[in-house]
Each structure stands twice: as C-alpha cells, then as structure tokens.
Amino acid sequence: MPKVTQEHLDARRKEILDGARRAFAEHGYEGATVARLEEATGLSRGAIFHYFDNKNDLFVELAMEMNTRFGDILLERGLDEAFRALTAENPEWIAVLIETESRMRHDEDFVRRFEAKAADASPRIRDWFHDQQAAGNLRDDVSWEELGRFATALLNGLALRIAGGDPFDIEAMLRLLGDAIAPPRKRQAVRRPQPVAKQRK
Amino acid sequence: MPKVTQEHLDARRKEILDGARRAFAEHGYEGATVARLEEATGLSRGAIFHYFDNKNDLFVELAMEMNTRFGDILLERGLDEAFRALTAENPEWIAVLIETESRMRHDEDFVRRFEAKAADASPRIRDWFHDQQAAGNLRDDVSWEELGRFATALLNGLALRIAGGDPFDIEAMLRLLGDAIAPPRKRQAVRRPQPVAKQRK
Numbered sequence: 001m002p003k004v005t006q007e008h009l010d011a012r013r014k015e016i017l018d019g020a021r022r023a024f025a026e027h028g029y030e031g032a033t034v035a036r037l038e039e040a041t042g043l044s045r046g047a048i049f050h051y052f053d054n055k056n057d058l059f060v061e062l063a064m065e066m067n068t069r070f071g072d073i074l075l076e077r078g079l080d081e082a083f084r085a086l087t088a089e090n091p092e093w094i095a096v097l098i099e100t101e102s103r104m105r106h107d108e109d110f111v112r113r114f115e116a117k118a119a120d121a122s123p124r125i126r127d128w129f130h131d132q133q134a135a136g137n138l139r140d141d142v143s144w145e146e147l148g149r150f151a152t153a154l155l156n157g158l159a160l161r162i163a164g165g166d167p168f169d170i171e172a173m174l175r176l177l178g179d180a181i182a183p184p185r186k187r188q189a190v191r192r193p194q195p196v197a198k199q200r201k
Numbered sequence: 202m203p204k205v206t207q208e209h210l211d212a213r214r215k216e217i218l219d220g221a222r223r224a225f226a227e228h229g230y231e232g233a234t235v236a237r238l239e240e241a242t243g244l245s246r247g248a249i250f251h252y253f254d255n256k257n258d259l260f261v262e263l264a265m266e267m268n269t270r271f272g273d274i275l276l277e278r279g280l281d282e283a284f285r286a287l288t289a290e291n292p293e294w295i296a297v298l299i300e301t302e303s304r305m306r307h308d309e310d311f312v313r314r315f316e317a318k319a320a321d322a323s324p325r326i327r328d329w330f331h332d333q334q335a336a337g338n339l340r341d342d343v344s345w346e347e348l349g350r351f352a353t354a355l356l357n358g359l360a361l362r363i364a365g366g367d368p369f370d371i372e373a374m375l376r377l378l379g380d381a382i383a384p385p386r387k388r389q390a391v392r393r394p395q396p397v398a399k400q401r402k
Contacts, residue, residue: 028304098361099303102296103229105365141389146373153358153374160299160357161350164306172347173354179388180381187380187388188342 013051016041017065020048020058025092029059029100056110063097064117071124079151080174086159087170095163098156125152139183147181214252217242218266221249221259226293230260230301257311264298265318272325280352281375287360288371296364299357326353340384348382 019041023032026040032055034045041048052058066089074082086094104110129148132138138147154177161168179187220242224233227241233256235246242249253259267290275283287295305311330349333339339348355378362369380388 095303095306099300102300102303102361102364105296142373142376143370146370147377149362149369150355150374150377153362153369154351154355155358156361157354157356157358160303160361161354163303168350168354169344169347172343173351175343176348176351176381180377184388187385 012043012047016043016048016051017058017062019043021062021090021093024059024062024096024100025090028096029055029103056104056107057113059100060110060113060117063101063114066097067118067122074125074128079177083155083158083174083177084170086155087162089162091162091165094159098160098163136183137186138181150180151177213244213248217244217249217252218259218263220244222263222291222294225260225263225297225301226291229297230256230304257305257308258314260301261311261314261318264302264315267298268319268323275326275329280378284356284359284375284378285371287356288363290363292363292366295360299361299364337384338387339382343382351381352378 020032020037023036023040027033027036032040034048034055037048037055037058038045048058052061070082070085073085101114104114126145126148129138129144129151133140133144133147138144154173158168158170158173175188221233221238224237224241228234228237233241235249235256238249238256238259239246249259253262271283271286274286302315305315327346327349330339330345330352334341334345334348339345355374359369359371359374376389
C-alpha cells in the first residue's frame with residue numbers, strides 16, 4: 001500500500017477547496033450539486049467526501065479559509081492591505097459567501113461549525129485592534145472594540161458592493177477609514193496640489 | 202356600487218405591505234407562502250394580488266419603501282438620523298432584505314423592477330452628498346461620489362451586523378463616520394475629561 005504523505009493530503013484538500021469555490025461562485029450554494037462539485041474538482045464524490053463531511057462542511061471551510069487569510073494579511077501587512085485584498089476576490093464568490101452565510105444563520109448545525117472554526121481566527125483580529133490602540137496607532141477616545149466594528153462593517157459593506165458589481169475607489173475608502181480611526185496627529189491634512197511656480201520660487 | 206376613495210386604497214395597500222413585511226421577517230422570503238401572507242395581512246389572496254402583481258412585486262415594494270424612507274430621513278434630518286433609524290429596524294426583516302436582494306441579483310425581472318423603482322430614490326441620496334460638499338459640510342479632497350459610497354458601505358455593513366444580531370455602539374460609529382467625511386475644521390478633537398480640580402482653578 002503506497003504511503004500517503006501529509007503533503008499529498010494537504011494538496012488534495014486544497015484542490016477540492018479551490019474547485020468547490022469555483023462551483024459555488026458559478027452556480028450558487030444550492031446550484032453547486034455534487035455532480036458539479038465533481039466536475040469542478042475533477043474528483044469523485046467518494047474522494048471529495050473523504051476529506052469533507054458534506055457540502056455544508058465544504059462551504060464552512062471556504063468561508064473560514066477566507067477569514068483566516070484576511071487575518072494573516074492584517075497581522076503581517078496591516079489594515080490597508082487587508083482591504084486591498086478584498087478587491088482582488090472573485091465578486092461571484094463574495095456574493096455567494098454573503099448570501100449563504102446570511103441564509104444559514106438560523107441553521108444550528110452551520111452556526112455551531114462556523115463558530116467553532118471562527119474561534120480560531122477572530123481573536124487574532126480583535127487583538128490587532130487592541131494592540132494598535134495600545135501602541136498609539138489608533139485614536140483612544142473610542143474603544144478598540146468599536147474601532148474594530150467600524151472597520152469590519154466598512155469591509156463587509158464594501159464586500160456587498162463588490163458582490164453587486166458596483167465600483168468604488170479603494171484608495172479613497174482607505175483614506176477616509178484612516179481619518180476615522182487614526183489619532184488626530186496622524187490624520188491626513190487636506191493636501192491641495194501646489195502651483196508649480198510657487199514651488200520653484 | 203360604493204365609491205372607493207384613494208385614501209381607502211392607500212390604507213389597504215399599507216396594511217398589505219405591513220403584513221407582508223412581518224411574514225417575510227418571520228418566515229423568510231421563500232417561507233412566506235401565499236397562505237402565510239393571507240394570515241399576516243388578514244386578507245384574501247384575491248385582495249392582496251389586486252394591489253400587487255405577485256410576491257416578488259410585494260418584496261420589491263417593501264425594499265424600495267425602506268430606501269425611500271431612508272432618503273426622506275437623510276434629506277429632512279441628516280446622515281446621523283438616517284443611521285440611527287437603521288438601528289430601530291427589525292433585525293429579522295433586515296436579514297431577509299439583505300439575503301433576498303443578494304440572491305435575486307441574477308433574476309432579470311427582479312433587477313428590472315428594482316432599478317425602475319430605485320431610479321426615483323437614489324438620485325436624491327446622491328444629490329445630498331453633492332450639495333453637502335458644495336456647502337462645505339464635507340471634505341473636498343475626496344469626490345462626493347466616493348464619500349457617498351463610503352457612508353453607504355458603512356450603513357450596509359452595519360445592517361449586516363444588525364441582521365446577525367451583533368451589537369455595536371451607534372454613537373461611536375457616527376463619531377468615526379463624521380471624522381472620516383467632515384472637512385478638517387469640523388473633525389472632533391480627542392476630548393479627554395478634564396480633571397475637576399483643574400477646571401475649578
């Protein structure tokens with residue numbers, strides 16, 4: 001019997017998740033039938049459900065994988081890069097993600113699975129706001145919890161916008177977000193371009 | 202034949218919309234069957250569909266009624282009051298609204314009906330940001346379109362939060378929003394409570 005390495009298992013798992021994300025994005029959660037999941041992953045249902053309990057489990061994994069990825073970007077490269085990463089996501093996938101998470105909030109099994117996994121990722125994001133405020137990089141007249149809620153609400157609202165196919169200027173959003181949550185000394189002045197003649201003088 | 206006044210027609214229409222909103226909030230869009238719509242409105246299907254073409258039409262009316270109401274509050278009482286009004290909405294209804302709008306974005310009939318109605322309400326909201334910037338009440342280093350997109354994304358993100366039953370401090374959100382979009386001279390200083398002894402001196 002050939003030895004199956006962890007590396008092989010992880011690669012296969014990732015293959016399944018990537019295929020499932022494409023299937024969900026293209027057909028929606030309900031429309032991503034087992035046959036379509038087989039087609040998108042190039043694997044049999046037996047192989048797919050060897051790695052994941054069921055379709056719900058696959059979806060929860062994908063939703064949490066995105067949370068984890070955003071948490072990683074936030075911690076390693078900061079809030080602006082986390083927001084910019086959102087604009088690189090597939091709008092169809094974001095739309096399915098929002099709609100399905102929203103619809104499943106009354107499904108106890110889903111909520112249980114989701115919260116068990118979210119418990120790993122969410123504290124890192126919460127801690128980031130706490131630590132940044134303690135370091136003087138965020139205003140201190142509003143609690144770090146509320147600063148985190150503000151940034152998260154904006155991120156989710158922009159995700160809805162991306163899902164709807166409505167454009168926006170991410171750099172303008174980041175400038176406004178910065179001025180909302182930065183301490184006063186770090187807020188951007190309104191910079192007007194200086195006339196060239198005057199600069200030369 | 203008794204004369205049916207416009208007033209009577211309007212009152213009946215409002216009764217149907219209020220009942221339908223309750224039915225959607227309680228059972229979701231799919232779960233709000235015609236039988237449940239009859240129960241919630243206290244009217245027969247014949248009466249209900251005398252006023253509205255079908256369930257989709259009822260939903261579009263409710264979604265647009267909310268847009269119109271927020272537009273009215275924005276124009277009459279300003280951005281802060283429009284945000285505060287959101288927190289007074291039924292979370293269940295907001296959840297159904299977000300989920301259904303999101304799910305129906307590929308339904309051409311829905312999009313057509315929705316956009317035809319949105320054409321009445323959206324320009325008022327757009328104009329508000331334009332006019333406020335022209336009057337010097339909004340920063341002018343970011344276009345009024347992007348200021349509007351920022352505020353709308355935040356509003357929608359907070360709506361998602363309300364739908365999920367997650368609390369937040371609306372006054373903190375408004376303080377942060379204000380500092381994001383106000384001109385520099387109108388931004389809030391970080392006010393620390395003054396020690397009482399010093400104030401008396």
